[in-house]
Amino acid sequence: MNVLEIRDLTVRIGGRTVVDSVNLDVGRGERVGLLGESGSGKSLTCMATLGLLPHTARATGSIRLVGEQILGATDRRMRALRGGQLGCVFQEPQSALDPLARIGDQLTSPLRARARISRHQRHELAVDLAARVGLPDPQHIVRRFPHELSGGQRQRVVVAMATAAAPALVLADEPTTALDVTVQAHILELLGGRVTETGAALLLVTHDIAVAATTCDRLVVLRGGIVVEQGLTGDVLRRPAHSYTRELVDAAYATSYTRPLVLETA
Amino acid sequence: MNTLFAVEAVRKRYRGADRDALGPVSLRVEAGRHLAIIGESGCGKTTLSRIMLGLLPASSGSVHYRGAPVHGLRGSAARDLRRRVQLVLQDPFASLSPRMRVGDIVAEPLRILNRGTPVQARVAELLAAVELDPAFARRFPHELSGGQRQRVAIARALGPRPEVLVADEPVSALDVSVQAQVLWLLRRLAEHEGLTLVLVSHDLGIVQNLCHTSAVMHRGVIVESGATAALLASPQHPYTRELLASVPTLPQRPQ
Numbered sequence: 001m002n003v004l005e006i007r008d009l010t011v012r013i014g015g016r017t018v019v020d021s022v023n024l025d026v027g028r029g030e031r032v033g034l035l036g037e038s039g040s041g042k043s044l045t046c047m048a049t050l051g052l053l054p055h056t057a058r059a060t061g062s063i064r065l066v067g068e069q070i071l072g073a074t075d076r077r078m079r080a081l082r083g084g085q086l087g088c089v090f091q092e093p094q095s096a097l098d099p100l101a102r103i104g105d106q107l108t109s110p111l112r113a114r115a116r117i118s119r120h121q122r123h124e125l126a127v128d129l130a131a132r133v134g135l136p137d138p139q140h141i142v143r144r145f146p147h148e149l150s151g152g153q154r155q156r157v158v159v160a161m162a163t164a165a166a167p168a169l170v171l172a173d174e175p176t177t178a179l180d181v182t183v184q185a186h187i188l189e190l191l192g193g194r195v196t197e198t199g200a201a202l203l204l205v206t207h208d209i210a211v212a213a214t215t216c217d218r219l220v221v222l223r224g225g226i227v228v229e230q231g232l233t234g235d236v237l238r239r240p241a242h243s244y245t246r247e248l249v250d251a252a253y254a255t256s257y258t259r260p261l262v263l264e265t266a
Numbered sequence: 267m268n269t270l271f272a273v274e275a276v277r278k279r280y281r282g283a284d285r286d287a288l289g290p291v292s293l294r295v296e297a298g299r300h301l302a303i304i305g306e307s308g309c310g311k312t313t314l315s316r317i318m319l320g321l322l323p324a325s326s327g328s329v330h331y332r333g334a335p336v337h338g339l340r341g342s343a344a345r346d347l348r349r350r351v352q353l354v355l356q357d358p359f360a361s362l363s364p365r366m367r368v369g370d371i372v373a374e375p376l377r378i379l380n381r382g383t384p385v386q387a388r389v390a391e392l393l394a395a396v397e398l399d400p401a402f403a404r405r406f407p408h409e410l411s412g413g414q415r416q417r418v419a420i421a422r423a424l425g426p427r428p429e430v431l432v433a434d435e436p437v438s439a440l441d442v443s444v445q446a447q448v449l450w451l452l453r454r455l456a457e458h459e460g461l462t463l464v465l466v467s468h469d470l471g472i473v474q475n476l477c478h479t480s481a482v483m484h485r486g487v488i489v490e491s492g493a494t495a496a497l498l499a500s501p502q503h504p505y506t507r508e509l510l511a512s513v514p515t516l517p518q519r520p521q
Contacts, residue, residue: 037441038412180306181468185512207442210514237517251446255437257470257498257513 001067002027003168003201004049008061009071011044011053011225019044020225021061026169031195031202033212033233035248036222045222046173046205050088051078066168083110087162087170087200089191091177093154097146103130103157104142110164133160133190152183156190163194170195173205188215209252213237221245269332270430270462271295271318276327278313288313288486290327295430300456300463302473302494305483306509314483315432315466319351320344349379352423356435358415362407368393369403372422379426392421396451413444417451424455431456434466449475470513474498482506 004026011019019041026032036042047053049063051073063071065085070078082088090096097106104126111117111125123142130138133156146154155175162170172191176184192215195202206212212219213233220230221242229242240246277289288310295301305311316322318329320336329336331347339347352375355361362371372392373385390400396417407415416436423431436452437445453476456463465477473480473494481491482503490503501507 037443181470182306182508182512185514188514208514209442210516213516214514234517238519247443251443253516253519254446255442255449255469255471255475256516257474257510258518259510259513259515 002064003030003066004203005064006045006049006061007063009045009048009059009063010061011041011048011057011059013054013057018057018225019048019059022222022225022227024220024227024230026201026203028168029195029199029201030218031192031204031216033216033219034203034205034222035207035209035212035219037207037248039224040222041225042205042207042222043173044225046171046203049171049203050082050086051075080113083113083161083167084165085168087165087167089155089158089162089170089172089175091174093151093158093178094146096158097154099146101145102142103135103144103146103149106146107142107157107160107164110161114165129160129164130157133157133194134186135160150183151179152187155179155183155187159187159191159194163198163200166198167200169201169203171203171205174207175204176211177206177208184211191215209237209249210256221248268297269294270297271464272330272333273314273318274328274330276314276317276324276329278310278317278322279325286325286486288317289325291483291486291488292327293481293488293491295462295464297429297462298460299479300465300477302465302467302477302480303483304467304470304473304480304509306468309483310486311466311483312434315434315464318464319353319432320347345379348375349426350428351430351432352426352428354416354419354423354431354433354436357439358407358412358419359439361419362415364407366406367403368398368405368407368410368418371407371418372403372425375422376425388425389421392425395424395455396421411444412440413448416440416444416448420448420451420455424459427459428461430462430464432464432466435468436465437472438467438469445472452476470498470510482509 002025006022006024009019009022022045034042048059053059059071107126107129108122126142127138130142135141135153135156176187204212204215216233219233219236221228223244229245237249240249273291273293275290275292277286279286291314303311317324323337336347369389372389376383376385376388389403393400393402398417437448467473477494480494480497481488484505490506501510
């Protein structure tokens, strides 16, 4: 069974259709890239799945998460799903974290929402999670506050939280766009590693074809709210069927760094 | 060779900081070449470009343009440097005055720096050069897309017929398909006008497509520099290697 099934999702904001009859499946453990430029509706598709659409938006269609209809689910239900079955990572880790809560408390919050955990266990769990996502000096970093961490470290915390409760699906909306390229590489590796470890599927929302290509099995290309093409990553890049995809792939090849064929080792 | 910029042992420490943000850095920009200054956030690349433009004082060291120091210039000498060296910034939403029409934005440096130029004709010529319809002269920046705004910023910079264009992350804020167009435009204009280009960027794809030579900055200093192709093919410094290994790449395209 697919962990995510979106059928005929249409989102209207103020009379404008911003997501138009989108169909999208994510299989168990699969990594899917939702690709589009600004205004393509990729983030709104993601927000609809998280139950976080702005109040002015009207969504119709169907979104099933592990079989359960979640479009129109109550806020209470969605809160239970987010951080549980549904992990989320956003672009800006600074605003995703509570500035007044210690890293350790935030790391364990998805677990504490689901089970009673003693104070002592909490510390152990936090240190363990911090170590799993490669945070330096886990014993001490759990006592720190978000502003004391670098952008990359903060995104590690967010990735740890998104995967702490063994979710079925992790939704990552431009998770590395705000980061430097060397940090981006580490975070993508971490995100890929964590979803593999926990068996989660990944829906990666991005404008960056190279990021999607290095991370995802399958690509879904969105333009003006419409899915113009989807397919296996290699197929989409090698044989784009839609003219827009071709344009996008050509532009990506024209602006992307291509690794020289022979890398000399000194 | 004809050296335009000569940067000698420049250092910068911002007030209240306990270490140098930059330096010591030395580099030369030769006429007609395209130089990339590559680095990640906080590496000092923007500080270096500001100091080269004379917009920020160095804590020590010197910058000369065609043999004359760029700092402490006044009057006609300062105007002359402004005319010869123009700047394009990352965010065309922030760099264009929201209250001015495109025509006035492009005309402004002409009126100040190239007195006596027939402004209207030149504005039309510049808009055409960046492939914008002359009718855009009547519009305001908010009516334009990001790519169109960046074209306006480029037209404005080209107005005074500069020798050097300093571009600080000129396409980073744009969508991929627009990036490709603006990049192509920059390359064509640079060739056509015989411009010297100083590109400040974190994006190796852009650098690879635009610049002959590159300097890689890390923690305020240049760790490696040389011909772009050679530098990308056989990076010597560990940081350059890490940087190159980090860039997500597309699979080799079948020919």
